Amino acid sequence: MRHLIDITDFSVQEIEAILDLGDKMIADPAAYGDCLKGKILATLFFEPSTRTRLSFESAMLSLGGSVLGFSSADSSSAAKGESLTDTIRTVGCYADIIAMRHPKEGAPMAGSFKSTVPIINAGDGGHNHPTQTLTDLMTIRREKGRLNNMVVGLCGDLKFGRTVHSLIGAMSRYEGIEFVLISPPELKVPAYITQGLKDRGIPFTEVETMEEAMPRLDVLYMTRVQRERFFNEADYIRLKDTYILDPDKLRTAKESLSIMHPLPRVNEISVKVDDDPRAVYFKQVRNGRFVRMALIKTLLEA
Amino acid sequence: MNIDSIKRGIVLDHIKAGRSMDIYKSLHLDELECSVAIIKNVKSNAMGRKDIIKIDDDITIDLDVLGYIDPGITVNIIEDGVIVEKKHLALPQRLVNVIRCKNPRCITSVEPELDQIFRLTDEIRQIYRCVYCDSEKKKK
Numbered sequence: 005m006r007h008l009i010d011i012t013d014f015s016v017q018e019i020e021a022i023l024d025l026g027d028k029m030i031a032d033p034a035a036y037g038d039c040l041k042g043k044i045l046a047t048l049f050f051e052p053s054t055r056t057r058l059s060f061e062s063a064m065l066s067l068g069g070s071v072l073g074f075s076s077a078d079s080s081s082a083a084k085g086e087s088l089t090d091t092i093r094t095v096g097c098y099a100d101i102i103a104m105r106h107p108k109e110g111a112p113m114a115g116s117f118k119s120t121v122p123i124i125n126a127g128d129g130g131h132n133h134p135t136q137t138l139t140d141l142m143t144i145r146r147e148k149g150r151l152n153n154m155v156v157g158l159c160g161d162l163k164f165g166r167t168v169h170s171l172i173g174a175m176s177r178y179e180g181i182e183f184v185l186i187s188p189p190e191l192k193v194p195a196y197i198t199q200g201l202k203d204r205g206i207p208f209t210e211v212e213t214m215e216e217a218m219p220r221l222d223v224l225y226m227t228r229v230q231r232e233r234f235f236n237e238a239d240y241i242r243l244k245d246t247y248i249l250d251p252d253k254l255r256t257a258k259e260s261l262s263i264m265h266p267l268p269r270v271n272e273i274s275v276k277v278d279d280d281p282r283a284v285y286f287k288q289v290r291n292g293r294f295v296r297m298a299l300i301k302t303l304l305e306a
Numbered sequence: 307m308n309i310d311s312i313k314r315g316i317v318l319d320h321i322k323a324g325r326s327m328d329i330y331k332s333l334h335l336d337e338l339e340c341s342v343a344i345i346k347n348v349k350s351n352a353m354g355r356k357d358i359i360k361i362d363d364d365i366t367i368d369l370d371v372l373g374y375i376d377p378g379i380t381v382n383i384i385e386d387g388v389i390v391e392k393k394h395l396a397l398p399q400r401l402v403n404v405i406r407c408k409n410p411r412c413i414t415s416v417e418p419e420l421d422q423i424f425r426l427t428d429e430i431r432q433i434y435r436c437v438y439c440d441s442e443k444k445k446k
Contacts, residue, residue, distance in 0.1 A: 087417055087419060088413065088417050089417075089419075089420075106413070108411060108412065108413040108415070108416060108417075109409065109411045109412050109413060109438060109439035109440075110412055110413040110414070110436065110437070110438020110439040110440075111413040111438075113413075113437060113438050114413045114414075114417060114420050114438055128413075129411050129439075130411065131411075131439055131440065196435075196440065196442055203428075
C-alpha cells in the first residue's frame with residue numbers, strides 16, 4: 005500500500021507515470037468514467053479548504069467513485085477529543101482511500117502509520133501540499149513539454165508557502181533547474197531548503213524584486229501572502245501588497261513565460277494579466293482535477 | 307582512586323569528561339537496583355580527561371540514546387571479570403522517543419501518544435529532523 009505524504013515519496017519515474025495517466029484522462033475522460041465504481045474516497049478536512057476538497061471530490065466522482073467526509077474539525081469526532089490515529093483507523097473501515105488536510109504539520113504522516121488504506125496529504129499546515137505539486141508539475145510539463153532545463157521563479161510568501169516548498173523539492177530532482185526566489189526578507193525560504201539546494205549543487209538566487217528576475221524566467225510561480233500564517237496583523241498588512249504582478253512588470257518577460265499560481269489569489273496578480281496567454285493559473289486548476297484522478301487511481305491499484 | 311572491577315556487567319568508557327551525569331539520567335541508571343559507579347575526570351591518553359560509568363549487572367542499554375548523546379563512547383560488556391565485547395557507537399540513523407520536537411505547529415504537539423521520531427539527515431553537521439514536520443534538531 006502506498007501513501008502520498010511528501011512529493012518525494014514518489015520517484016521521478018512514478019511521477020511521470022501519474023502525469024502520463026493524467027494526460028490520457030484529459031484526452032479521453034469518458035474512458036475512465038467508471039473505472040473506480042464502488043470505491044469510496046473520504047475527504048477528512050480538519051481545516052477548511054473548499055477548493056482542494058472539491059477538486060478531490062470532483063476527481064473521485066469523475067472516475068465513477070463515491071465520496072464522504074467532513075470539512076472542518078468541528079464536525080468530526082476530533083472535536084470530542086478523539087486522537088488522529090483513531091479517526092484514521094475508523095474512517096479506514098468506511099472508505100478505500102483518504103484525502104486529508106490538517107492544520108498541524110506532519111498530521112498525514114502520523115495518520116499513515118496506523119492507516120489500513122492509502123492516505124493522500126491534502127495539505128498539512130505550512131509544511132507540504134504534494135497534490136498541488138503534482139498539479140504544478142503537470143502544468144509545467146504540459147506548457148513546456150519538459151520538466152528539466154529551465155529557470156523557475158517563485159514569488160511571494162516563500163517562508164510559509166507549502167506549495168513552494170513542495171515544488172522546490174520536486175523540481176530539484178530534474179536536470180538543469182535553476183531557482184530564483186523572490187520575496188521580502190521576512191518571507192524568505194526556510195534555511196533548511198536553501199541548505200539542501202546548496203548541498204546538492206542546485207543553483208539558486210534570492211532577490212527582493214520581481215523586476216530584477218523577470219527577463220530570465222521560464223516559469224513564474226506566484227503565491228499569496230496568507231493572513232492565517234501571520235502571528236501579527238500589522239506584519240500582514242505591511243507585506244501583502246508588496247509583490248503584485250501586473251502587465252507593466254511583465255514587459256521584460258519572455259514570450260514563453262508561464263505564469264502560475266496555486267490559487268486562491270487575493271490581489272497578487274492583477275486581473276489585467278488574466279487574458280495574457282502566458283497566464284496559465286486557470287489551466288492549472290483544471291489540471292489539478294485530472295492529476296488527482298490519476299493519483300487516486302494509481303494509489304488504489306498499487 | 308580504586309573502584310572494584312566488576313564480574314558481570316557493563317562499562318561505559320571514553321565518556322567526554324563532565325557528561326557522565328547526563329548519561330546516568332538519560333539511561334535511567336538511577337532506577338537500577340545494582341551498583342553503579344560514576345568515575346569522573348579519569349586521566350586518558352587519548353582524551354586528556356574522561357568519565358567512566360560501571361554498571362554491576364548485565365542490563366539492556368539503549369545504544370541509540372547513548373550514540374546520540376556521545377557517539378565516541380565505548381561500551382564494554384564484562385563477563386567473568388573480562389571484556390567479552392567492545393561496542394563502538396555511531397550517531398543513530400533514527401531516534402525514537404529520545405528527543406522531542408519543539409515546533410508548536412507539529413502534530414506531535416497536540417497528539418501526545420505519537421512516538422517522537424527523528425531521522426539523521428546530515429551526518430557531518432549532526433542534524434536530525436522530525437519525521438513529521440521536518441523541524442531541525444542540531445545535536446549539541
